[in-house]
Amino acid sequence: MAAAAWHTFPMRNLIAVAFVEPVAEGLEFPRDDWPLHLTLLKFDVAKFDVGKFDVVEPRQESGAEPEPGTPPAPGDPLAERIATLMADTVAAALGCRVSVDGEAGFGRAGSIPVNLIEPSEQLQLLHNELVRIVEQLPGRISTPTYTLEGYRPHVSHHGAKRLQQGDTFALDRIALVDMAPDGGHATRRILKLWTGAPA
Secondary structure, eight states: OOOGGGGGSOEEEEEEEEESSOOOTTOEEETTOOOSEEEEEEEEEEOOOTTTOOOOOOOOTTOOOOOOOOOSSTTOHHHHHHHHHHHHHHHHHTTOEEEEEEEEEESGGGOEEEEEEOOOHHHHHHHHHHHHHHHTSSEEESOGGGSGGGOOOEEEOBTTBOOOTTOEEEOOEEEEEESSGGGOSSEEEEEEEEEOOOO
């Protein structure tokens, strides 16, 4: 991924998450009222000419050509390109189950209550592959300290909404979310939603 010089360019603030609650593609919600979700990777991407920027596609173990992803929204070629690059990596993870661990406090002075997610080889592989894809884009990973070996999967509590230790859930609602749709930071919008039945 390009160095810090990219901070002078217009950036799209995006995040890949796995929703625990039912959601729909195109859903827009207040920034402080997220549906319960597991963060996979938060990143910023410089606005680039998608027709001229080439990225190595995710590895294909079967040797088959990747199927093109479907557009996340009409008229958003940058998000469409990113969703296409992520499509096969996400498809390989859809349906895998993860288990909820105990509580912890994240953020400044541990003020954000979360439930940790138990270590999972499939979840870590999904995260690592998303990092690999994003590192090839012109932009930056927003929280590099919390990626790869530093990744701590968790689901934050939102008011009364929370998970319990011992719960399990499937990664069957993986999404690409715009953190500042149309340039505004008051809401979040689901650009692309991949769904799949639990394994």
